Amino acid sequence: MKITQLDYALLGLINESPRSGYALRKVFETTALGNYSSSPGAIYPALRRLEKNNLIQSRKEEGSTKAKYFISNAGQSSLKDWFLEEPTREEVEKRLDLIILKFAFMEQLLATQEVLGFLSGLQKILQQVVTGYDAFYATKGEELPTHGRLAFKHGLMSYRSSLDWCETTLLEIKKLN
């Protein structure tokens, strides 16, 4: 089956700690993960989908009517597979936020070596992107309309800042281990 971005975000949160559907909605509504939909018409069907595919299970607290979702072994290995997919240039250019989300979630499921591998892969691609953008800006920048050039520069600065982050994060994680 196909796993959507929302599915991964839900899986990652449930893996972090079991939660109710409502609690998951609140996370999307109130935290920096707000890129994802918090609407009930998105969350509840997605949870049922995930449960049908055995990636999560709902369990009721004894006595209570309230259910919480727990991640299954299959769910954890799906997550792990996702973490270990090499980020592609396309993903880095279009969905960097999702890659950072991945990073945030992988702490509990990956070994330090795997995390370092992930960050190195990301670093390599960000270097390529920054180098490519730099070259373009230097040679063709003048030909662009003013706003086009400035908007392009925003992208360049943004990738450079992500590359900075990647490098300092690599060092920090190495230092911690």
Place this chain on the structure above:
Amino acid sequence: MKITQLDYALLGLINESPRSGYALRKVFETTALGNYSSSPGAIYPALRRLEKNNLIQSRKEEGSTKAKYFISNAGQSSLKDWFLEEPTREEVEKRLDLIILKFAFMEQLLATQEVLGFLSGLQKILQQVVTGYDAFYATKGEELPTHGRLAFKHGLMSYRSSLDWCETTLLEIKKLN
């Protein structure tokens, strides 16, 4: 009628210069505007929607069978309305790319004063966001799990870089006029 993000992207490109549907798809496929779908099942229905709502018109070159889309007056004023909407904090946090796209497109339709107003509004919100994130990071950063803290830091660095861009861009545009 409701205008989607893809609609605005199409409108902005057509306003820049008239193009065929295929040419529009190629832009999304090959340039940094690649966040938007280039699939025919998205573009062609969107173009028909826009034409039905009189925001664009298709015209055939004399003799040729090929048609190009041109923006209408209504289309231009829709675009202008969109440009002049104050960016909200929510938009800045979730769809900054769209705001930068807006900036790229507004050169031809807005006066310098209006562009400066737009950038000042954006700057104000980015300052708020950076200040808020900074405060959170300083006080609650230690309580976060390692990867959570590092991912949060990525967001902070990213907004700071956008704020930098915003400030230098304000100066650059003032200098040009």
Place this chain on the structure above:
DNA sequence: CCAACCATGTAAGCTGTTACATGATTGA
């Protein structure tokens, strides 16, 4: 002449949005 690309389109299926509905629980 054949492959690659130009150029446009349709149909099925899925996901998300919006809006509505329901009932339980909690705090003032």
Place this chain on the structure above:
DNA sequence: TCAATCATGTAACAGCTTACATGGTTGG
């Protein structure tokens, strides 16, 4: 007790993805 929030859900609708289909044009 009344409002707010907790908590879960459904239904209509719109939009995008994927996959397929069609025919024209260009270059080797």
